[in-house]
Every structure is written in C-alpha cells, then in structure tokens.
Amino acid sequence: MQLVQHDERFSSADQITPDDLPALAQAGYRSIVCNRPDHEGGAAQPTSDALRAAAAKLGLQFAYLPVKPGQITAADAEAFAQLLVDLPAPVLAFCRSGTRATSLYQLARSPATAASAPAPAVAPACTWDDTTYDVVVIGGGLAGITVTASLLRRQPNLNVAIVEPNGHHDYQPAWTLVGGGAYDVKKTRRPMASVIPPGAKWIRAAVSRIEPQANVVHLDNGQRIAYQSLIVAPGLRLAWERIAGLTETLGKNGVTSNYRYDLAPYTWELVQSMKGGTALFTQPPMPIKCAGAPQKAMYLACDHWRRSGVLSNVNVEFDLAGAVLFGVATFVPPLMEYVKRYGANLVFSSNLVAIDGPSRTATFEVKDANGNATRVAKHFDMIHVVPPQVAPDFIRDSQLADEAGWCEVDHATLQHPRYPNVFGLGDVASAPNAKTGAAARKQAVIVAENLLAARAGQPLAYRYDGYGSCPLTVERGKVVLAEFGYGGKLLPTFPLDPTRPRRLMWFLKASVLPRFYWSGMLKGREWFTRASRG
Template sequence: MAALHHLRQYHPLCIAVSKLHTSSHASAKQHYKMLVLGGGSGGITMSARMKRLMGAENVAVVEPSEVHYYQPLWTLVGAGAKSVALSSRPTASVIPSGVKWVKSKVQEVNPDKNTVYTDDGSQISYEYLIVALGLQLHYEKIKGLPEGFEHPKIGSNYSFETVEKTWKALQNFKEGNAVFTFPNTPVKCAGAPQKIMYLSDAFLRKTGRRAQAKVIYNTSLPVLFGIKKYADSLWDIVKRRDLQVNLRQNLIEVRADKKEAVFENLDKPGETKVIEYEMLHVTPPMGPTLVIKGSALADEAGWLDVDKETLQHKRYPNVFGIGDCTNLPTAKTAAAVAAQSAVLHRTISKILKNEKPDKKYDGYTSCPLVTSYSTVILAEYDYNAEPLETFPINQAKESRIMYHMKADIMPQLYWHGLLRGLWGGPGPYRKLFHLGMK
C-alpha cells in the first residue's frame, strides 16, 4: 500500500504534463531511435520506460485510437459493479510527455528495411522497434454476429461497445438459461469468460431469481481452468452453486432473433447442440493482428515470434515484443504485461550497451478470478503452469481482500503505476513476503 501511495502522488503531475506531448499525422518520412507500435498497456508502459532510457525526442508511438481502455475493469462493468466510464481515458493523457504520438494505423511492417508504413501513406524508419499491437477480436467468426448484438439478451465483456449489453441482459433476466461461452482460440484474460458467470449467479441470487435460472458455462477447453490448484477450488464453487459446466463445447452460431445458441462438440466434430437462452455472454474467437500475421515478424500461427525469456525477436535483433501480440506461452493478461515490461526494459538497456540480456521472464501472469461481488481467487502462475503467488497465504481460497485489490487497487496501479513505467509486476514484493525464498 505504501508503494501504491508513492505511485499515486505522481498523478497530478501526470495530468499536467500529458498535454505537452505532440500529436499529428505522420509526415512523409520520419525516423526514430525507438518506435513503439500500439498504444495499449504494453505500448504505453514501454514508451514511458524508453523515454527515461533514451530521451522523449527519440521515442514515438503509433496508435490511431483517441481513447485508451483499462479492459480488466469490464468484467465488473458487465455485472453492474463498476461504471464503464471508469475504464477509459483519452489517449493524449496516457502518452508520456514529449513522446511523439503518430495518430495513424500501422499498415505494414518491413523489418528488413527497418520501416513501418501507416494507413495515411507515411513511412517511419526506426533503429529499434517494440511491437505491442495486441490481438484481434473475431466476433464475425461466429455465424449471426456481430449483428446479433442489436438484439437484447446478449452481450460481451470483451468490447467497449458490448459490455453494457451484458449488464442490461442480466438486469432483464426473468427465467431460463443464462449461457456463458469460451471460444476455441487463444484469448486474453482466460478467466474472464467464467468470472461473469459467477457474478451473474451472485446477482440472480441477490435479486431472488436464481431458482428460475439454469446457469451454463460452455467452454471449448478440456478443463475448467489450466492450473490445477485453482481449478480444484473453482470446481468446488461450481458444485456448491449448482452451475452447469460443459467441456469441449464451442459456440459456432447465434440466432439472436430466436434466442438460440448453437454449439459444436469438439470431441465429436460435426455434432451440434442448440441451447435456448434468456441471457447469453459471448467470448469471441481471437487471433493475431493482420499486420503481424502478414509480416516476416510472425511465427507459423501469425503471432510475433519472440524469445520467451528476453522478449527479443528471434530473427530480427532490433525488434522486441510485449503483451497479447506475442507467442509467449503464457496467459495474455495486463499482469503479464507488467512483468514483461520490467524484463524488456532490462533487455533493451543491455543491448544498447552491446551487452547480453541477463534478466529472464519466467512467464509470470495473474488472473484475479472474481467469484462474487465480494470475493476473488487470485491465480498467479508461471510458464510451467505452477503457482507463483505473491502473498504468503493460500490464494486458491476465496478472499474479500483480493476482491478489493481487483476492484479498487489494481485500476489505480494500472493508471498511475504501469502506464508510467513505474510498475513491473509484484516480483520484488513476492521475495519480500516470502522472505526471499520465492
């Protein structure tokens, strides 16, 4: 908490100086020592760190959006626990002062020529490149979407446009099936699809409508959660609250006019099942952005091909990656970005000195599994799918304190710590809390 207070005291200064950075469309040709692609959590934190490392005038961020979102809050927004307005701020207020904001969309990356082309026809050359382009949501890969969102009873916590539809569907629930889905693709925040199920169950109990509801979680995965310690606790909750979990079920079609969802059995291809719903929460299929997928930077699956320990590109030594766009074999979360940012900062600082990177990313990621309006199971783990917990308690147990962290502390840590390049994950605190043994 003392550390958080230390970070929060910078807030007034942050707002004051944020207006000093420059923004414009790219001119015909520009060159930067460090070019950052993407103004999400990874791009902003790295631009702040690179500003301190090499000076603001040497750093530029390419980002077309006028608004920056704190997406982890949408789990609570979809359940009515937080306002959607709290999840967004102007991009201008989070880009570090003095850093150039190129307000364009990346069209093409040519790492052989150290050049990026934007959608307004401009080209930007770089000495070093950080790719933080996130991933792509593919609602359109489900038949009947995204047009199905025009109907009531259906929502999704994965986009700003659809998150409030989840809350409206939950408020208007009368009786029938409340259905929640997990797609057959990599996703960001793999716990979010079931968090809204637990919250919806809690809301229906609170409002006296749970007896009229059948709560169903259809997941493409063969497990409820990938880390056994936390999965065991979640299964206990599922049984205790009479929630129906169906494994290996993939949503392939939504018939919004009929309130029907069609699922394919992944263990028996071609076998489908139609479920009528009174409420449907859709987690969309996701994949790499086309810019990366169509470039020499991609692996076979289209993700940015980086070394899993240093975050340096495997074939282009002056290119680095962070966050959801990478092929790092860990869950795609904001917590992972925080831990990666500290490692990447160290990697780049060493390379600038012609030294070998000496700090290794262990795959740390975190998923605060919200199980009610007052409890959270805080899952933290590494590349080996082994728990890597910060606090010297059993984090697989539901906790009120962890809910407070998720709902109130983590957003502040994000805005005033991570985005300013001041928060690199809980690693140092973990060692302190565990007396240096973890």
C-alpha cells in the first residue's frame, strides 16, 4: 500500500485489502472511501462489501463511491465533497493506484464544489514551475521527440517542455534483430540529451498526475507545471508483474524477451546454445506494441537453427492469446508458409499466466471454442516472453482515459474529445491502429498541424488514416513489409507485392530505417508521411 497524505484530514492510497485496515485504524484513520468499482481488477481485488465488513469490526466508517477511469463527473466530485463533510476525519480514499481518489479530492476542493467541503488545514507540499508553457509534451520516446521536433520546425518560437524521466533514448525496433544476432544492442541506445530538439526544455521527472481541467501536470518530485496545450505521448507500460513468477526469473533459467534492452542479447545467447529441446514463444492479448514482434523472434530463431542443422531437434511452439496469427488477413498466407517451413506448432487462445524458472515450467490459460478456460503446464528449455501491455498508471486513472485506460483521442484528428487543448499519439493513444513506430511517425505530423490550428482557433484540417507498418523478419535476410491502416486497408509505400518476402525490405529494416530514425524522424524530417487534409 502506497499512502499519500494531502492534509491532516485526508489521504489517498492505492488498492487496500482487509489486512491493511488494522494498521490504518491504529494510525488514526476513522473513515475509508472506496473509489474503485467492484470487479475492476478480477478475483484478486477485494469487494467493497468485504472491506465494509472488515472496517465495521474495527469501528471504521466506510463509503463506496465508485468511478471509472477518465469518467469522473461533476456529480461525483460533489458527492465526494459531501463525504468529506459527513465522514469523521481523518479520511482515507483509495482506488487501484490512488489517482482517482486524488483527482476526486482535487475536484472537490475546486470553486465549483468546495463550498461544502472543509478547508485543508495543511497545504499540499508542491512547488510551481514559474513558466506556463505553450506546449507540454509528456514522453521522450519516438512519439514525443518527433512531434516536438515537428512543432518547432513549424513555430520555432514555441515554448515547449518535454517531461521524461529516463536519461537514455532507445531505438526499440532493432531489439528483434539483436535477439536474432543481426544487430549490436549498443547501437540502439543514446543519451536522452542528444535527441531533445533544440529549443525544447527537458524536464527530467516522471508524471504522477494530470489535471486537465486546470491545465496542470504534477510530477513525482513535487513540482507542478502549467500548460496551454498538452501532448500525451508516454508510450505504454510493460506489465511483467501480470505473469506470476516472471520478474524473478527474467534473464536466467532460459527465460528471455526482446522487449527489453538488457534481455535481447540473452535471447541470442539462448538461440545460439540451443541444440535441441523445447522452445516456447508467447504473445499476450492485444493491444501490444508491434504486433508482429512476438513471431519475428520465433522466425529468426528458427532460421538460425535451420542454418545450423539443429531445427529438427527443436520442438518450436508459438502460444498466442488471440485467435489469428496476424491481424491483417492478407499477410497470413505468406507467414503460414514460414510456420510450416520451420515446423512450428501454433496454439491459439493460449495465454501465459505463470512461469517457474528453476523448474522450467510455463503455465498457460487455454480457452476452448466455448470460452471455457483450463490451465496447462508446459516444459521449456527456452522461452521468449512478450509481457502484457497497459497504459501508464497516471493515464489509466486520469480524466483523459477511455474505458480501457488509454488516452482517449479522436481517431482522425488525435484530439481529446473532452479537452480540446489535449492531443495524444503513439502507443498510449486510444486510436485502433497498430502500435508501431511507423504509426507514431505519421501521427506526429497530424498532431503538430492540428494542435497549431487549435491554438489559432482554426479548423483541424489534417486526418490520420490509421497507418502502421510492421517489417516481419521471416528469416535472416528477408522481410515481409506489412503496411496497413484502419480496418486492415493495405497502404504500401512501394509499388511491389507487399506479401512477398524481400531482401530489399531486410536492407530497409536493418540498415536504412535505423539511420532514418536517428537523423530523420527525431529531427522532425517528415519524409513519406503522406499527411492528408480532411
């Protein structure tokens, strides 16, 4: 439990359990408010009734005011303000991460609802950045850096700040090649300071909360920064912890993943040392970044084993949580040819839920045609794991989130539907496109043009068509370049059959795109963006 005291009458916390209540009572809390809807997190989440019963035994008052992420209403704020009046203090309110409880408290204290709420006895410990920025960009990944560069190319006098805690910037698309022995991992990482566009201020901190109704971003260092326009591009979060036992065994016991800088080289070590046995490759439920990456790891491994003459000794299995090999049907036949060539066994509706590294056992939840789930344990000699992927917590529990937790945007303009000075792009955006770097490259132009139009009070003329690209490395030296938009519509850049594996596309993937990334995209050069007006 992570508890934050806002003043002497009120604190917020992430999810609590009945076992936490005695300590809270001993600490002096007299009332508990649950802001998390029942069954939001599955069976592991205690119900409000269970917490109410446990609280009653300790003499604690309990109130249930559930709100969904991103859907806090004025009525919710008023009800919360009334609870702060009615309930004996100190009050502790909680939700999944504590953000919704905090947002309700902030809204309850706003002028519109604060009349009936008690004034705080102690002011929150926060500091203000003296500047109100024209634009604040959350995220220093491809999406955040590219859109900032695009904005400053159009209006160099903009006062722009990028909020990013990491000291390095990674070229993640190459990690699949690293795991296949075809790229040096050291070439995928550069200092963050080297990619920050000239003219932008880098604020090295993490976002803890966004108050879009107040145009304020809260940082984990206690600082608050104000903005006129906000761009949300923090990427997504790799939820390793959602697979039981995984974090304890990553990087050893034959357990690896190309989704992390330090693990991609371990993938190649395992592939090289594998002379026989069972190799499992997994893919979690969508959405994930680069939907083709899980199978690309399998293809490159199998190609190495084929070239080394040991493929016949390796039992290769690809466990997918979904029901199809690839989301765009046009590309399934050429991919199936490689699945057959490598003798890989496809297991659909099979989701990795637990792993025991020392015993080399992976447990899958497998669903039949009727949706009935069973647990199946499988032995492995090596396993390539793709973790479940979710929006960052400060987005999931914010006013900006949709019901699934992603930053809600209009699918064409990428503008937030309730906060017109907020735009989102990249992996965190709710648009139903493939979460790829190529998508962010196209989206950056749309956001730059539309945000400047919104600031000028002009119509948003540019539209995003859902473009995404997935270079499917089916063997070392050949790639199927899948380019598509909304609804699986093919959007090829080159006048060639896109389903045919080509050496040209391998050259593009392994040599051209990395250079274009560092010297083109991150510099705001918008080659082949094909941004269109509505």
